[in-house]
Amino acid sequence: MKTAYIFVNIALFLLLAPLFEGIIRKLTARVQSRQGPPVYQPYLDILKLLGKETINSADNWGFKIAPVMAFASIISVIAFLPLGSRANALSGYADVITVIYLLTLGGVSILLGALSSRNTFAMIGASREMVTMIMVEPVLAMTFILGAVKVKSLGIDATVFSVGNSGYNWSVFLMLAVYLLALQAFVGRQPFDIAEAEIEILEGPLVEYSGPGYGLFKYTKMLKQMFYAALFVAVFLPGFNTGFYAADLAIQVGFIALVFVFIALIGATNPRLRIDQAIRYYSVMILLALCAVGLSAYGI
Amino acid sequence: MNAEIYGNLLTAMAVLLLSAIIVPIAAGKRKLAGWLNFIFVSAAAAIILNISLASIFAGSVGILDLGPLGLAGLAEKSPAALALGGFRIYILVDPFAAFFMAIISFMAVMSAFYSIQYMEHYPDYGLRAYYLNFPVFVAGMIGLVTFDDLSIGFTIAWQLMTVSSYFLVRFEFREKGNVRSANKYLALMELAWAMIVGATLFINGAAPGDSIHTIVQKLSQTGAAYHYVIFGLIFIGFGFKAGIFPLGQLWLPDAHSIAPSPISALLSGVMLKTGIYGIMRTFFWMVPHGEGAHFDSFLWGVVIASFGVVTLFIGTVQSMKQSDAKRLLAYSSIGQIGYIVFATGAALLMTGVESQFVRMLGLVAIIGAVYHVLNHAVFKGLLFLTSGSVLYAAGTKDLNRLGGLIKFMPVTAVVAGIASLSISGVPPFSGFASKWTIISTSILAGSEIAFLALFGIIALFTSAVTLSCYVKFFGMTFTSAGTEWTVKRDIKEVPGTMLLPKIILTAACLVQGLVPFFYISMIAGIFRNSAGSLLTAAFGSFDAATAMSAPLLGAGIRGADGTGITTAVPAVVLGIFLAALLFAWLLKRSGGSQERVAPTWLCGYQELRDSNRYKDRNMFSSLKNFLWWTGGNVKK
Numbered sequence: 001m002k003t004a005y006i007f008v009n010i011a012l013f014l015l016l017a018p019l020f021e022g023i024i025r026k027l028t029a030r031v032q033s034r035q036g037p038p039v040y041q042p043y044l045d046i047l048k049l050l051g052k053e054t055i056n057s058a059d060n061w062g063f064k065i066a067p068v069m070a071f072a073s074i075i076s077v078i079a080f081l082p083l084g085s086r087a088n089a090l091s092g093y094a095d096v097i098t099v100i101y102l103l104t105l106g107g108v109s110i111l112l113g114a115l116s117s118r119n120t121f122a123m124i125g126a127s128r129e130m131v132t133m134i135m136v137e138p139v140l141a142m143t144f145i146l147g148a149v150k151v152k153s154l155g156i157d158a159t160v161f162s163v164g165n166s167g168y169n170w171s172v173f174l175m176l177a178v179y180l181l182a183l184q185a186f187v188g189r190q191p192f193d194i195a196e197a198e199i200e201i202l203e204g205p206l207v208e209y210s211g212p213g214y215g216l217f218k219y220t221k222m223l224k225q226m227f228y229a230a231l232f233v234a235v236f237l238p239g240f241n242t243g244f245y246a247a248d249l250a251i252q253v254g255f256i257a258l259v260f261v262f263i264a265l266i267g268a269t270n271p272r273l274r275i276d277q278a279i280r281y282y283s284v285m286i287l288l289a290l291c292a293v294g295l296s297a298y299g300i
Numbered sequence: 301m302n303a304e305i306y307g308n309l310l311t312a313m314a315v316l317l318l319s320a321i322i323v324p325i326a327a328g329k330r331k332l333a334g335w336l337n338f339i340f341v342s343a344a345a346a347i348i349l350n351i352s353l354a355s356i357f358a359g360s361v362g363i364l365d366l367g368p369l370g371l372a373g374l375a376e377k378s379p380a381a382l383a384l385g386g387f388r389i390y391i392l393v394d395p396f397a398a399f400f401m402a403i404i405s406f407m408a409v410m411s412a413f414y415s416i417q418y419m420e421h422y423p424d425y426g427l428r429a430y431y432l433n434f435p436v437f438v439a440g441m442i443g444l445v446t447f448d449d450l451s452i453g454f455t456i457a458w459q460l461m462t463v464s465s466y467f468l469v470r471f472e473f474r475e476k477g478n479v480r481s482a483n484k485y486l487a488l489m490e491l492a493w494a495m496i497v498g499a500t501l502f503i504n505g506a507a508p509g510d511s512i513h514t515i516v517q518k519l520s521q522t523g524a525a526y527h528y529v530i531f532g533l534i535f536i537g538f539g540f541k542a543g544i545f546p547l548g549q550l551w552l553p554d555a556h557s558i559a560p561s562p563i564s565a566l567l568s569g570v571m572l573k574t575g576i577y578g579i580m581r582t583f584f585w586m587v588p589h590g591e592g593a594h595f596d597s598f599l600w601g602v603v604i605a606s607f608g609v610v611t612l613f614i615g616t617v618q619s620m621k622q623s624d625a626k627r628l629l630a631y632s633s634i635g636q637i638g639y640i641v642f643a644t645g646a647a648l649l650m651t652g653v654e655s656q657f658v659r660m661l662g663l664v665a666i667i668g669a670v671y672h673v674l675n676h677a678v679f680k681g682l683l684f685l686t687s688g689s690v691l692y693a694a695g696t697k698d699l700n701r702l703g704g705l706i707k708f709m710p711v712t713a714v715v716a717g718i719a720s721l722s723i724s725g726v727p728p729f730s731g732f733a734s735k736w737t738i739i740s741t742s743i744l745a746g747s748e749i750a751f752l753a754l755f756g757i758i759a760l761f762t763s764a765v766t767l768s769c770y771v772k773f774f775g776m777t778f779t780s781a782g783t784e785w786t787v788k789r790d791i792k793e794v795p796g797t798m799l800l801p802k803i804i805l806t807a808a809c810l811v812q813g814l815v816p817f818f819y820i821s822m823i824a825g826i827f828r829n830s831a832g833s834l835l836t837a838a839f840g841s842f843d844a845a846t847a848m849s850a851p852l853l854g855a856g857i858r859g860a861d862g863t864g865i866t867t868a869v870p871a872v873v874l875g876i877f878l879a880a881l882l883f884a885w886l887l888k889r890s891g892g893s894q895e896r897v898a899p900t901w902l903c904g905y906q907e908l909r910d911s912n913r914y915k916d917r918n919m920f921s922s923l924k925n926f927l928w929w930t931g932g933n934v935k936k
Contacts, residue, residue, distance in 0.1 A: 050891030057900045060706045062713075062779050068888055072880035079876050092864070093854065093872040097736050097743075098727055100760070102873065104767055105726050115775035118704070119900050123780060123914035130771055131923045134764045141760050149747040152657070152859070154740050154866035208901065212888040275922040283926075286761075290754065297750040 005088035006079050008249070013078050013230075016253065017222040018042035020229070020260045024189075027264035042222065049215030057208040058116050066113030067209070067216035073106040074223045080156055083230060084248040085164065085241055087157035095154040096144040100137065106220065107133045113217070114205035125204015128275050129195035132185060135282035139182045142289040143235060146175050149297045160231075164238030171295035176236045178288045183232070183259075184266055185282065187225040191270040194278055229259040305351050305393050309446065312347040315340055316435040316442075323435075327428040334416030337431045341412040341438060345405035348442060352398035352405075356826060389456070390511040392448035396830040399670065399823075400445040400577050403677045407570045408438045410801040411562040414685055417797040418562055421692050422472070430471060430560075433464040437566070440464060444574045450500045450515065450534075451508040455493070462489040465571065469559045481554035488551045492540035496578070499533035502526045512586050513832065520588035531600060534582050542575025544641060545611040548634045549618070549932065556630035561688025564626060568633040569681035573673050576640050579604070580669075583648055584833040597834065601649020608645050609755045612638025616762045618932025619769045621924050623916045625687045625697040625777065629680065631932060632769055635762065636676045636723070642759065643669035643738040646752060650745055651835060657859070658748050661741040663842050664857055666835065667823045668737030674819065675730045675812055679722040682805040683773075686716040689794045689802070690777055694787050699772065699916035703782025708791040713778040715802045720770035722809045725763045728870030728877075730809045733816035733855065735763060736868050740857065744865065768920060776916045781900075785910035814870050815853040820844055 022039035029036025056063060080090050080099050094102075107129065114126035147162030148154050163172055185192040196204045206217055233255040240251050273281065319340030327333045393401070412434065419427055440461030447453030463486075470482035500506050503515060504522040519527070536547065543552045552572075556564050583604065587595045615634030622628035643665045650662030689712050690705065691697050706713045722729035725736075739756050746753020776782075783791060793799075812819060824844040827835050850856035854869025900908045917934070924933070 047891075050887070051893055052891070054893055054895040055898045056895055057898060058779075059897045060779070061710075062706055068881060068884045071884040071887070072877055075880040075883065076873070076876045079880075090872070090876070092867060093851065093869040095740065095866040095868055097740050097760075097866075098732075098868045098873060101725055101727050101732055101736075101763075102877075104724070104764065105721075105877075108721070108724075108726070108767065108771065111771050111775065112779070115771075115779040116706070117900070118779070118781040118908060118913075120902060120908070120912055120914045124918075126771075126775070127914075127919045127921070130768045131920055134761075134768055134923065137764045138757060138761045142757060145743055145746075145753065145757060148743055149750075149753055152744060152747045152865065154744060155864060158865075202903075211893045211895075212891055216884060216888055276925065279922055279926045290757065293746075293753060293757070294750060297746055297753055 002087070002089040005083070005086060006090060009078055009081060009083050009088065010075060012083070012249070012253070013223055013226055017219070017226045018046060020226055020257065021222045023257065023260055024264040024267065027261065028268040031265065031268035042218075046215050046219055049218065050212050052211040054211035054213055055208075058118050060116055062112050062116030063208075064213070066109050066116060067213040067220070069112070070106050070109035070220045071216045073102060073109060074220050074227065077102050077106070078223065078227055081227065081230060082157050082160055082234065084245055084252060085161070085234070085238060086245065086248070091155065091157045094156065096148065096156055096159050097154060099156065100141050100144070103140070104133065104137070106224065110205050110217070113209065113213075117208035119208045121201045121207045122205050124201050125195050125197070125207070129205055131275060131279065132188075132192065132195055132282075135279060135286070136182055136185045138286050139178060139282075139289050140186065142293050143175060143179055143231075146171060146293050146296045147235070149293065150299075160234050161238060163235060170300050171292045172236070174292040174295065175289060178285055178292065179232055179236065180262070182282070182285050183228060183263060184270075185278070186228040187263060188221065189263055189267040191273045192278055193272060194275050197272060200272075225260075225263070226256065229256045229263070232259055305355070306391060308347050308351050309391065309393065312344040313439050313442065315344040315347070316439040319344075319435040320432050323431040324428045327426060327431055330420060330427055331416060333427055333431050334419060337434060338409075338412040338416055341435060342409050344435070344438070345409045348401050348405040351393060352402040355393055355398035356395045356402065356822065388509045389453035390448040390509075391446050391453070392512070393446055394830040395826040396580075396833075397445045399826055400573060400673075401442055403573065403674060404438065404441045404445070404570050407566060407677055407681050410681060410685070410805060411566050414565075414688070414798055414801045415560075415562045417795050418560065418688055418692060422560070424474070425471065429467050433467045436460055436464040437468060441571060441574055445577050448511045448513075449509055450496060450512070451510065453509075455497060458493050461571070461574070462486065462493070465563070465567065468563045469555050469567075471560050471563070472558065475558070478558045481558055485551045485555040488540060492537045495533045495540075496537035499530045499537065502530045512581070516586055516588060516832075519586070527595065531582065535579065535604065538575045538578035538582065539607070539641075540575070542572050542579065542641065543611075543615075543634045543637050544607050545614045545634065545638070548611070548615070548637070552634055553627050553630040556633065557624060557626040561626075561684050561691065564629070564688070565681040565684035568630065568684060569677040572633060572637055573677060576637065576644070576673055579641065580644055583644070584666075584835055587834060589834050597652035598649050601645050601647070601652060604645025604648060605642050605752075605755060606645070608638050608640070608642025609758050610638070611635070612642055612762050613758055614930050614932075616765045616769065617927050617930045620765055620772070620920060621932055621934055623699045623934055625690065625699055625702070625773060626684070628699070628769060628773055629683050629687060632723070632766065633676075633680055635766065636672070636680065639735065639738055639759065640669050640672050640676070642755065643672065643741075646738075646742050646745070646755070650741075650749075650752075651838060653749070655748055658745050659838065660842075660847065661745045661857070663824075663835065663838055664737060664848065665741040666827070667820055668734050668741065670823045670826070671737060671816075671819055672734035675722070675734045675809075678805055678808045678812065679719045679730060682715065682719040682802060682809065683723065685798075685802050685805070686712055686719060687777075689798055692794055692798070693791050694783055695789065696787065699776040701782055701786040702777045703780040703913070704778075705783060705791065706778040709778070709793045711793060711799055712802070715806050716774055716778060718806050718809055720774045722813065724767040724770050726767075727868070728813045728874040730812035733813055733819070733868070733870065735759075737820070737855065740866050744857070768923075772916065772919050776919070781908060781913050782910075782915075814874065816855040816868070816870065817844075817849055817853040820848055820855055824848075
């Protein structure tokens with residue numbers, strides 16, 4: 001049964017991630033008084049891109065392997081996520097440090113693709129992407145560490161369920177707030193879509209991509225978005241256990257949809273920051289998260 | 301058995317010194333000299349590896365007393381010594397020393413083999429001095445980890461190592477500034493030597509030639525106030541060698557970046573570790589312990605761990621700012637040494653507290669420190685050999701001018717990619733296993749000693765910065781664009797003799813990453829069988845198989861009640877990733893899309909040129925500005 005959870009995880013993410021992207025696009029359009037595409041548009045985009053011609057600007061293997069690696073690494077991360085408040089068969093083989101390091105592999109793949117494509121815009125985007133990764137990764141790590149110092153364990157299930165098992169306190173509320181404040185940066189949406197910045201540097205790292213490679217990168221981004229939303233739900237909204245796996249999953253998916261509404265509304269109403277402004281913002285987030293971990297170590 | 305160990309060790313040293321006499325005679329024939337040097341060094345290394353593997357895995361310990369007038373007093377478990385004008389030099393080969401001997405001799409062979417072809421690209425420089433100093437340098441390092449005193453034997457080994465490496469560092473003496481950097485290196489290393497030897501003068505009744513065992517006894521009769529001076533001076537002395545902030549910044553980047561690449565690999569991969577060896581030997585062996593001993597392991601642990609954390613952060617951030625490939629690697633060595641020093645200090649303070657839980661984590665932390673010594677030797681050596689290959693093929697190590705080598709040097713590119721992922725700690729490559737051990741122990745201990753969680757978080761943050769250094773190193777050398785315009789010659793992949801050592805080291809990176817438990821149990825055995833340390837007793841009752849094993853040779857930490865607190869099984873991560881990779885590849889192919897090559901698209905009115913390409917100095921400029929206060933900035 002525990003092995004089946006892994007496949008449910010992956011199937012659920014693959015099926016729903018484009019839908020949530022569609023919801024963001026629709027909501028953003030409505031906020032901006034536009035009609036917007038139908039919510040199933042992202043599915044069509046991916047299908048179409050898989051069949052389109054690839055135009056390769058680099059003619060080296062780095063450019064070709066990057067989208068495949070990016071997609072594979074986000075799928076691997078998702079396999080470890082304990083969705084529906086249940087640990088899956090893989091939880092015993094990795095801990096949160098492994099997951100954090102594995103997440104960086106996805107970022108590295110995007111950078112590899114950008115740097116291999118030899119395009120100046122792509123490299124500006126890669127530089128910004130890396131800076132963002134450096135600055136937001138500690139916030140993600142501290143979300144886990146907050147639980148880890150409380151339960152004296154780094155196991156995926158133990159840290160993710162720590163709030164559910166030991167209840168809320170001030171440090172959890174502080175971390176929850178920090179997570180929401182950093183969420184747009186995790187998922188690369190306005191006001192932190194600095195690395196891609198369509199109208200400024202033409203989607204940065206992805207500028208040279210087309211066809212299936214571009215499709216995989218797009219899909220990766222949707223999955224990553226859903227991963228961060230699902231992680232928020234798994235860590236901070238753990239209650240509502242019905243005892244039935246399908247019902248628990250349905251409740252969590254509902255919450256994830258709410259998180260996406262939040263992402264869309266913030267994204268649609270905030271203009272993009274400059275990278276130096278964003279760095280200052282992230283550093284404040286890091287300090288706040290550190291405070292939360294410190295409070296948690298003292299049991300507050 | 302013991303007599304054999306020492307006979308063999310002295311034979312190996314003699315082979316190295318013999319090589320220093322014979323090979324320079326043949327230095328006129330450059331390739332021949334290279335091969336001869338390789339043969340001599342490998343012969344010596346084979347003997348040393350034989351001794352050290354026997355010591356590590358069979359736990360055989362020997363101490364040799366080279367007493368006055370020859371090889372007298374070969375006594376088991378009491379130091380053996382060598383006569384020198386009435387003074388004795390004690391030689392100690394325990395599993396801990398053997399571990400360092402193994403790393404030194406393995407990397408020396410790789411470097412010697414690489415030198416054969418690499419030194420061809422210095423046609424203007426004679427190789428006499430190079431092949432004179434190479435084996436002496438290796439012999440000096442072996443001596444430093446086996447001579448069991450802090451006076452005579454230590455001085456001989458330190459000077460052999462320092463003076464020979466000085467001549468190796470100033471190999472390209474006609475380049476502007478190189479001699480000055482090398483002189484600085486020599487002066488600071490002599491200062492470090494003076495501090496360490498000077499420290500022993502504060503010990504009550506210390507005589508030249510005292511073995512460490514004797515020093516410990518005399519230390520416990522020395523006033524407690526002097527301990528601060530003694531341990532402080534020794535820490536700074538070995539800290540100089542290891543490259544701790546701010547001491548490392550004074551000499552390390554200059555010396556490591558100007559030396560020929562095989563020597564840089566030895567300097568960074570191996571020589572820095574002799575400083576780590578000194579720190580570990582001093583703070584775990586050379587301290588008064590047992591009943592009624594007054595040594596504040598918590599205080600010294602905090603001092604060392606704090607230096608470690610500052611070093612790893614500052615060193616890595618400075619590395620990110622560099623545009624010279626070898627300077628980037630050198631600064632990054634400071635950062636990685638910081639991880640090792642941090643884990644050493646954390647282990648020292650954790651093993652000294654009351655809580656059983658934290659003490660157990662302390663044992664795991666010191667295993668992580670020693671594991672990272674091994675991993676760093678391999679991947680940093682590999683990275684220096686890679687940048688040497690780039691220098692050999694393209695004639696420059698300036699990241700602003702490099703770019704696009706992936707097409708011309710595919711093997712070197714793959715090797716560099718794996719080394720970069722290893723040092724950044726991406727699972728399942730080698731850096732992950734040791735960094736995981738270091739970071740997870742300090743975070744878990746943070747539940748009882750809060751500042752350790754902070755240190756752990758800084759270490760975790762720093763590995764993202766490490767990643768950025770190597771994204772830059774790899775990206776700006778092998779991918780991106782640049783050499784089309786900046787390098788006039790035809791760039792070719794380097795010859796097979798330069799690829800082979802890199803491929804062997806890459807394989808080591810993979811193995812060390814995939815089966816961490818093998819290495820962890822080996823290192824636990826090393827501490828258990830190396831008598832006389834603070835940790836010997838604790839490791840005696842520490843069973844790696846029950847405390848740290850995980851399926852498929854992965855690693856984990858279990859609590860006192862046997863439940864797993866944390867687990868990392870790189871083999872499973874690799875399996876999942878490969879399965880996902882296959883799925884992604886099938887998905888990419890599913891639409892039957894065609895592919896064609898077209899020029900880079902820059903909005904349609906420009907083509908990519910030297911003047912509009914993205915240069916290395918622009919990478920991460922916003923973060924560089926934000927972190928300007930960490931120093932090591934490169935002038936625009």
